[in-house]
Amino acid sequence: MNLEEEKKLESAKTITISSPDPARDASSRKSFTQTGTLRAMEIPTSRKPNLVTGKKKPPKKKNPSARFSLEVLRTKASITAHLFQKKEIVDDFVGIGLSKFTNIPIDNTPHIHQDEIPRVENNFERLEVFNEGGQGIISAAKDKNLGRIVALKSLREKLPDEENVTRDFITEAKVTAQLDHPSIIPVYALNTDRSNGFHLAMKLINGKTLREHLKNIILNYRLKGIEYFDEKASLFKRLEIFLHVCDAMAYAHHRNIMHCDLKPENIMIGEYMEVYVMDWGLAKIIRSPEDDTTPWVKPETIAGTPRYLSPEAVHGRKCDERADIYVLGLILQEVATLHYAVGGEENDDVLGNIKDGTLEPLVHQFKVGIDRDLKGIIRKATAFQREDRYQTVRALADDIRSYMQGNEVKALPDNFFLKAVRWTSHHRILMLFFFLLTTLIAAISVSVIIYQNLQRTRLAGERAEAVNFAYSKCITAASTLDRMILNQEKNLTLLAAHVVNLLKIRNPKEPLRFTIYDAAGNVRTPSDAVFSEYYRDKVSFSEGICKFAPDVNTVYGTEMAHILSPLVDKMKLCILESEPGIHLAPQNRDDLLARALSEGMPTKSVYVGLKGGVQFSYPWRNAYSDDFDPRLRPWYVRGKFSTIPVWGKPYVGSDYLIGLSLPCSMQICDEDGNFYGVTGLDISFNKFAKSLLNTGNVGHFVIESALIDVDGRIIVSSNSEFLKTDFDLSQYKQGGEMQMKFFATPKIRRTILNTKYGAISVNEPPYGEVIYLYAQMKSLNWVCIQRINYNIFLQVYRRRLLMEKAEDFRRLKIHSVK
Structure with a gap:
């Protein structure tokens, strides 16, 4: 709620002579309190009514508009044998003798x-x-x-x-x-x-009150946008609530009682859509036998709420049930437009507007069109002269019901054209007869139209089948990537558990399998270290490497290296079994090691950072600087507070020559909650991107394949500049995370993130029609997206169907020969 609306709400507080609510403070009889209640207020001299007799009323302006809301054409009201005459309804429900x-x-x-x-x-x-x-x-x-x-x-x-x-x-x-x-x-x-x-x-x-209900609607429209809601259905629901209020007031007026303090705050809506009119403390007798003999005395104070007073009340004239009808009209305008009917910040401004008959324009707060019939009802109910208003609440309610049923309203009688439109909507069978007669006369034209419709239906069916086929491929790609991610997370979770086990056993006599950097920053090269075409450096898969932060005691670090040396075998499994479906065995061990050296595996490195500042990495690579501290790395900071694997942004590692690294890390804690450090692994960004490009829809019709995170930022994209062969990563700071761009336009991105699964068709020059296929990866809540050129894809799909039919025909021919 903005400041202007808060000021208007403050000015809408009740002004009353005799408080209907015993929960109000008696000290508020002379001035406003925090509850906004004023017990008595004198009419300002500047607002005293200036009565002029014999003044001609301005002529009514005719409404030249011939527009009619299409929504009201769906009703099925009855019409008599006369062309535009409305049938009557028996509504006598009065019992006998009571x-x-x-x-x-x-x-x-x-x-x-x-x-x-x-x-x-x-x-x-x-x-x-x-x-x-x-x-x-x-x-x-x-x-x-x-x-x-x-x-x-x-x-x-x-x-x-x-x-x-x-x-x-x-x-x-x-x-x-x-x-x-x-x-x-x-x-x-x-x-x-x-x-x-x-x-x-x-x-x-x-x-809750009607005011709270309207505020809730306004808040939702502002947060999500009114295009996400059916405002027409919401308006009709609000009108049903308003009709309950009208029924209550019609009964009260029948009992010779007027409310005198109607406002949305005094209308309560129950949890089962029951509606109640509250706060009858200012209620008055409409007519009494003394009225004919006792002259009317103009009151010096006004009883009621400033924003919900009738003109005659502000002028100090005697009020009757039409004053309530005027206020009902103000409430109806708020229900229809979602903003106050009477403007003004201060009470004097509000009372002045009512006194002069100045109301806010009938414009919806969110620029939604308001039907002319509803406008006519509101204008008649809020007429300045009470003789021009509805004379009974029942007449107002009847007009609203007629509007909701699509019938003519008395506040704005139809012209001939609108009567014809309504008659047509209510006589559909007769109109169908005329349509069939016209169809017989124009048989050739109809035949052409039918043929075109059949063609469109066939094309629509073909389109649905093609899009479904492409979408199934996108689902396959998301599932494949899901399996890869889940496999890395499983390996990382097992590695963390193994670290906890070794730290609890704490055997410092384990054979050392980590080479340790000395004080000068030098490290021993293992005897089996060879140059790897993939890592573009010397690599050893038999040992790991250990690096101390500058503040780490050498004795402590060396002891930790001995204790965690059995971890090397588990780290080897994390790399060699990083591809789903592969399990390390004696018969395939050498092949997997050769593949890891030449081509690389999805996981290119595994590491453990202890809270004491000791880093253990595998495989062995001399890639650490003298000032390296694992506790300062983004993967350590992110994983430190996560009990499950958490994925970070792509970053530039020391091995930037083979591309970006995509990190995953998690905390190392035992069952008692003791924190030991963080374990993590790096996936090759290029490998991950290649897996994305080689799964799902593959072909020249694919414009882009991408993965986006929950914020809509691109994690991996086939169009990413990071995948270009001429992209130079050396210009970026090592260890720094890359700033990922947002995917597509905000509208497309918002739709994808909200729905998670589906397809979106847009027109994008120079491709023409482009279809965004997307499916959520359940493991990370990332979304796999494939953007395809539909026209080219349709040609490929048709060629595939022809080849399948030719193959089926060949098989059938061979079978018939046999």
Whole structure:
């Protein structure tokens, strides 16, 4: 919510003469408090009504618009035999003989026999206080007799203005209790206690106000964008809520009661979509026998909420039920536009706008079109002159229902064209007859259209089959990469467990299998070290290498090297078995070692960094600088806080001549939570990219194959500059992570990240139609994407189908000869 909306909300606080809520502070009778309640306010001199008699009303402007919302054409309302005449509906639901009880005049006096009121402790058991105010406490309570849970509203003792507060409390209780309607909150009992305090038991509603509901809608539209929501369906749902309010007010007006404080804050929506009109503390009798004999006296104070007052109330004239209808129109405008109907920051500005009949434009806050019929209903309900408004709430509700059903509304009668459009939508069978007649007359044209449709259907079917085939390949690529990632994570997890086991056994007499850098930075070269075409350096797979951080004690480091020497065999398995489906055995050991030296395996190095600053790496390569400290490396910092393997960004290693490294690391902890260090491995970025390029869709129609992370940044891409043969990694700092770019456009990227699986078709010059196929890798939540040129792919797909048919025909021919 921005600052402007907060100011408007502050100006929408209730101004009341007799507070309907006992939880309000009595000290707020003269000025606004934190709750925003003002007990009395004089009408400013500058806002005194200037009555001019004999003033001509401005002529009504005709609405020349012939637009009609297509959504309302889906209704199935009945029409009579006359062309545009609407049928009547029987809606008489009044029973026989009970009106003498249901139509008894409302007693809104504060008189009550306190001695006859039952004690609250006899009927209710308090459960929990969930709201407190300056004048009262609201708690959940249990009815001891019926077992139901109710809301118990209790006045505090020794209030500053106790007499007036008690009178208002009793009046509200009596009026609300006598208004027995499904959309008016039921009152169950009025009780007292030993201190002669009053307690009102009413229905406990687990819900939120209409204001909160509208705020929630606005918040979701702002966060996700209104294009992700069906605003038309949401509007109709809000109108259904509003109709419940209209039904409640029609009943109250029938009982000769006007609310005088209608606003979204006083409309409660239950968890099962039940709607209740709350806060009847300012309710008044509409007409009484004394009205004919007692002259009207202009009040000096205004009762109600500034933003929800009628013009006649602001002018100080006598109000009737049409004042409530005006306020209902303001609420309806808020429901339709999602912003206030009356503008203004301060109360004087708001009252001035109401006094002058100046309302906000009927424009949706999120630029969604509002149907002309709904605009007409709102304008009629909020007419400045009450004679121009709806004269009853039922008439307003009937017009809204007609709008929702796609029928003509009385607020804006249809012209001939719109009547014809509505008639057409309601007589579909007759229109179908005319259509068939036209079809017979234009048989040749229809035949051509049918042929074209069949062609389009065939092409659409072919397109669906082709895209499904390509998508299945993309799923295969994601699964293959998933298996590779899971294999590396399994090897790394086993390696971490083995490190913990060796550190617990702690045998310093193990034969040393790690060569250690001396103080001068020199290291012994193993006897079997050979030059590797893949690593482009001397490599030994029989030993590992150990490097101490500058602050590490040599004795401690040497001891750790002896203790962890058995780790060399496990590290060898991590590299030689890094490709899924390969297992090291005596018969394939030499072949795998030769392959690792000449071609390389998916995992090119494995390492362990102890928290004491000792680094163990495999295979043996003289690749460490004098100031090397494993604890400062990004893979160590990232894996230090992760109990499961975590993948980092591609970085420039000391072996940058063979490409980037993609690191994976995790913490080394025992079952008691003791931290020993971090273990990790490096995957060859080029190998990983090659696996991506050689799986899934392969061919000249593939524009790009890529992997993106959860933020939409590219991890691997066939179009990456890092894979180009002329790309020079020496210009980058060793150990530094590469800054990965975002994939595609924000709209495409957002769609891919939100849906995880699917295909997107876009038009991209110079390729024409391009299809983005994407599937999530479940192991990392990365998304595998293949971007293909659809026109070229369709030719390849058709050629493949022809070859399959030719092969089937050849086999059938051979079988028939046999």
